Amino acid sequence: MQLFVFICAAAMILGGAVGVILRSHPVHAALSLILTLFGVAVLFVAQNAHFLAAVQVIVYAGAIVVLFLFVIMLLGVDKADSLRIDPVKVQRPLAAVVGVGLMGLIGAAIVQGRSTLAQRGTGIDTASGGAGRDSNIRQLATDLFSNHVFAFEITSVLLVIAVVGTVLLARRPRSSGASDGESVIRQNSGAK
Amino acid sequence: MVIAIATPTTTWYLLLAAMLFSTGVVGVLVRRNPLVMFMCIELMLNAVNLTFVAMANKLGDIGGQTTVFFVMVVAAAEVVVGLGIIVSILRRRPGATADDIAELKG
Numbered sequence A: 001m002q003l004f005v006f007i008c009a010a011a012m013i014l015g016g017a018v019g020v021i022l023r024s025h026p027v028h029a030a031l032s033l034i035l036t037l038f039g040v041a042v043l044f045v046a047q048n049a050h051f052l053a054a055v056q057v058i059v060y061a062g063a064i065v066v067l068f069l070f071v072i073m074l075l076g077v078d079k080a081d082s083l084r085i086d087p088v089k090v091q092r093p094l095a096a097v098v099g100v101g102l103m104g105l106i107g108a109a110i111v112q113g114r115s116t117l118a119q120r121g122t123g124i125d126t127a128s129g130g131a132g133r134d135s136n137i138r139q140l141a142t143d144l145f146s147n148h149v150f151a152f153e154i155t156s157v158l159l160v161i162a163v164v165g166t167v168l169l170a171r172r173p174r175s176s177g178a179s180d181g182e183s184v185i186r187q188n189s190g191a192k
Numbered sequence B: 001m002v003i004a005i006a007t008p009t010t011t012w013y014l015l016l017a018a019m020l021f022s023t024g025v026v027g028v029l030v031r032r033n034p035l036v037m038f039m040c041i042e043l044m045l046n047a048v049n050l051t052f053v054a055m056a057n058k059l060g061d062i063g064g065q066t067t068v069f070f071v072m073v074v075a076a077a078e079v080v081v082g083l084g085i086i087v088s089i090l091r092r093r094p095g096a097t098a099d100d101i102a103e104l105k106g
Helices: A002-022 A026-046 A050-075 A091-116 A135-146 A149-170 A180-189 B010-030 B034-059 B063-092
Strands: none
Touching: A002 A026, A002 B010, A002 B034, A026 A050, A026 B010, A026 B034, A050 A135, A050 B034, A050 B063, A091 B010, A135 A149, A135 B063, A149 B063, B010 B034, B034 B063
16 A cells, blocks of 8 residues: 555656656646645655645645746746757756766665664654654644754744845836736735 | 555655656756746755655654755745746846856846
């Protein structure tokens, strides 16, 4: 059963990933990305990370991909790229070499270090282990708000900075004339 | 509980994450649309997240899952800022690819 879940999720992940880099239309690439993200969420559940699986679906598939699609639609770049032409001649063979080489190196390292993997922590509580249904969230929250509470606070600062920076970046200069996309932004940003 | 042979071990997860990461690297190197390159960066981040979660489960340490939480937050902030930059670049020159914006001049 676990094997079946793993194989299905792996097929989703790799199929989506190949779709992202091979589909010429950016919207199709974004939809393939959703497939990959859902596959990763399935594997999160299989690895006792239930809360992260929910966050993966909500934040990644829900927010980030929608943001991608929104930008694609807003900018009107939703035309298919021509993947036939290769502006730099040796780029694709080199990229293939880099990809295969990287995969080989990481895979060799993983297989080499297989024997050193051993249980050593206090363990992750699971509902099937009799620790209650919300044990994963409980344990994650305990770790987050005790050991990493400073990093958590810094994260909030990071998010505020990101929001302010994006508002500054995406704001248009006053003098430029209005086009269709601009009026859409104005409507969405509300009162200015 | 389950048959030992048919249970995917941590090594399988790590190898899958390695494949996903390599695919993301190839995508960044091959594609020229800045948006799609960004999506490939997300692929690589997800591969790393998968590695963290698999190792957290194997080592029995919840710290891996906490790290994934932070990675997700930083990825969200990164996407917001990156898409803001891409919007402001593409507004100035529509249809720009990564080749067109090779020089850092407006």
